[in-house]
Amino acid sequence: PKPVVAIVGRPNVGKSTLFNRLVGNRVAIVEDEPGITRDRLYRDAEWAGRVFTLVDTGGLDFAESGDIPRQVRRQVELAIEEADVILFLVDARAGLTSTDEDTAALLRRTRKPVLLVANKVEDFQRPGQLAEFYRLGLGEPIPVSAAQGMNTGDLLDRLVSVL
Numbered sequence: 001p002k003p004v005v006a007i008v009g010r011p012n013v014g015k016s017t018l019f020n021r022l023v024g025n026r027v028a029i030v031e032d033e034p035g036i037t038r039d040r041l042y043r044d045a046e047w048a049g050r051v052f053t054l055v056d057t058g059g060l061d062f063a064e065s066g067d068i069p070r071q072v073r074r075q076v077e078l079a080i081e082e083a084d085v086i087l088f089l090v091d092a093r094a095g096l097t098s099t100d101e102d103t104a105a106l107l108r109r110t111r112k113p114v115l116l117v118a119n120k121v122e123d124f125q126r127p128g129q130l131a132e133f134y135r136l137g138l139g140e141p142i143p144v145s146a147a148q149g150m151n152t153g154d155l156l157d158r159l160v161s162v163l
């Protein structure tokens with residue numbers, strides 16, 4: 001069976017943008033307002049001859065309450081259950097938030113590989129708030145720009161090395 005790779009993180013960090021970038025297709029809906037992905041989306045992707053199933057999380061199922069931390073928590077729990085590898089996406093422009101800290105606390109408890117990915121880094125000389133993400137205790141953040149496709153090849157190299 002193909003390994004499952006889930007992208008988790010709070011709304012608006014760029015999960016759907018990264019998903020589209022990695023599957024090489026505009027499938028997921030990118031929201032300009034902090035919002036919720038319409039569905040949990042599954043698509044196969046390939047890198048270096050390895051095929052895996054990528055999951056974009058979000059989910060209107062949990063939007064009713066409008067309680068973002070709770071929705072994110074539920075999505076992370078689902079990802080921990082179903083995924084073989086988790087991409088935890090944070091926003092280097094916005095910096096560390098309390099929802100990121102709660103998410104990291106959940107992810108530190110799983111034995112599955114977690115890659116910490118800091119999105120929206122377009123200028124690698126000035127990588128935003130990258131340093132503060134070390135505090136999450138999930139290793140070195142991998143800077144990328146999902147929108148520009150910067151460093152996503154390095155991310156994919158790291159990903160296939162833990163599949």
Ligand code: GDP
Pocket residue numbers: 009010011012013014015016017018029030031032033034035036037058119120121122144145146147148
């Ligand atoms: P999601 O809610 O986590 O799925 O986030 P989206 O993919 O819907 O993106 C939220 C917003 O961030 C949109 O306005 C995107 O255009 C923007 N965005 C996503 N990736 C990047 C990036 O790499 N750089 C910048 N500057 N903006 C991005």
Ligand code: MG
Pocket residue numbers: 015016017028029030031036037057058
């Ligand atoms: Mg989305």
